[in-house]
Amino acid sequence: MYGVIATCTVKEDKIAEFEAVVGALAAAVAKDEPENKGFNVFKVRNAPGSYKILEVYTSKDGFKAHVAAPHFQAAQPKMEATFAAPMAVEMMEGL
Numbered sequence: 395m396y397g398v399i400a401t402c403t404v405k406e407d408k409i410a411e412f413e414a415v416v417g418a419l420a421a422a423v424a425k426d427e428p429e430n431k432g433f434n435v436f437k438v439r440n441a442p443g444s445y446k447i448l449e450v451y452t453s454k455d456g457f458k459a460h461v462a463a464p465h466f467q468a469a470q471p472k473m474e475a476t477f478a479a480p481m482a483v484e485m486m487e488g489l
Contacts, residue, residue, distance in 0.1 A: 395431075395488030396457050398449040400481055406443055408476035415472045416447070422465035429456025443478065454487075 404412045416435050423433040431450040438444035451457045460466055474481070 396451045396454045397486035397488065398447070398451075398457060399484040399486070400447040400449070401483075402445040402447065402473070402477060402481050403479040404443045404445065404476050405478045409443060412445070412473060412476040415469050415476070416445070419465060419469040419473075422463075422469075423460065426465065427456070427460055427463065429453065429459060457485075 402412070402416075420433050420435055423430050427433075429452045431452060432448065433450075434448045436446045436448070438446060449457070449460070451460065
């Protein structure tokens with residue numbers, strides 16, 4: 395297993411835009427990425443504009459396929475345009 399936690403800090407006036415883009419991305423991941431076992435987006439409580447994306451893949455290659463997928467390539471710049479700070483990404487390997 396291979397996991398990712400992405401922390402996104404979104405500009406206050408871009409929250410609806412971010413949620414629309416990341417929601418469409420989550421749907422595409424669920425539909426088109428068989429090696430993805432979870433792509434969940436959470437709002438951080440008591441931290442307006444802060445989100446965590448928790449991703450689980452069967453392997454590191456599954457994550458590489460995710461990053462190369464057309465839906466990710468299309469969504470990434472749209473998400474980045476909403477950020478108040480660079481996205482922080484933690485990569486994890488399962489035991």
